[in-house]
Amino acid sequence: MTAARDAAYFDQWYADMAASPVRDAIVARTLGLPPELRFASVLPWPGVAELTEHLRLPPDGLLLDIACGRGGYGIEIAARTGARVVGVDFAAVALGHARAIAAARLPAGRASFHVGTLTATGVADGGADALMCVDGTQFAEPPQAALAEFHRVLKPGGRLALTCWAAVTPGDDRVPARIRALDLARDLPAAGFTGVEVHDRPEWLAAERDMYEQALAVPGPDPAVLSLQNEGRRALAAWGSMRRVLAVAARPA
Ligand SMILES: C[S@@+](CC[C@H](N)C(=O)[O-])C[C@H]1O[C@@H](n2cnc3c(N)ncnc32)[C@H](O)[C@@H]1O
Numbered sequence: 001m002t003a004a005r006d007a008a009y010f011d012q013w014y015a016d017m018a019a020s021p022v023r024d025a026i027v028a029r030t031l032g033l034p035p036e037l038r039f040a041s042v043l044p045w046p047g048v049a050e051l052t053e054h055l056r057l058p059p060d061g062l063l064l065d066i067a068c069g070r071g072g073y074g075i076e077i078a079a080r081t082g083a084r085v086v087g088v089d090f091a092a093v094a095l096g097h098a099r100a101i102a103a104a105r106l107p108a109g110r111a112s113f114h115v116g117t118l119t120a121t122g123v124a125d126g127g128a129d130a131l132m133c134v135d136g137t138q139f140a141e142p143p144q145a146a147l148a149e150f151h152r153v154l155k156p157g158g159r160l161a162l163t164c165w166a167a168v169t170p171g172d173d174r175v176p177a178r179i180r181a182l183d184l185a186r187d188l189p190a191a192g193f194t195g196v197e198v199h200d201r202p203e204w205l206a207a208e209r210d211m212y213e214q215a216l217a218v219p220g221p222d223p224a225v226l227s228l229q230n231e232g233r234r235a236l237a238a239w240g241s242m243r244r245v246l247a248v249a250a251r252p253a
Pocket of ligand 1: 005007010039040041042066067068069070071072073088089090091094116117118119133134135136139140
């Protein structure tokens, strides 16, 4: 049985991570992510360039990073494109870290972070040029409600890029229920998106496996590493049951 993935769970997860240079080093080695951006998820560094390309942000455009965590991916994309970034997450601890990272990485006034959920982001209708959600959509209940919210906050013509996992075989009960509940090829068009493409990213999955194996080889009581080890044991026991996917789409113009 896994713990409820509520805001208190994630606040503790982020507090543990902040004190774990060992976890940072494993993530840097296996995913290629610079530790100073304090990523929380498992999108490898080359994925940032792919997301940037798909989002097609205009200079000074508005990027929403939903379920942003410590905000590293959105901050990096804002730095590369000159966009402004607004990050939303329900974990207040993570948002404190995100503000500090943005202050170090972006000019003043280019980033803001506020508490909100995947289904109630607190963002105005139709204001965003692009929206990203890295490894977060599956936490909404149901995930289709997050897709409806993403559609609401994007401008007509605005671009969407999501990273997630998907069951190799629909209904496989080795796959977490929250992943089984989401089928981006089915659900994005149903939420009103157009130009939907769902790409497999086996190389991201290979990097993730490497990360779990390296975490499992580390001794010691570091809580952030223990959490990674627990996730790794679960993932490796069902390895082959999930694909890693990048979905891109647009709100019709
Ligand atoms: C795997 S982490 C990814 C964080 C960030 N996107 C990254 O890649 O570094 C998942 C994030 O989803 C957030 N989250 C989970 N359920 C949420 C919800 N219902 N509303 C808002 N955020 C949520 C968690 O707090 C966590 O920051």
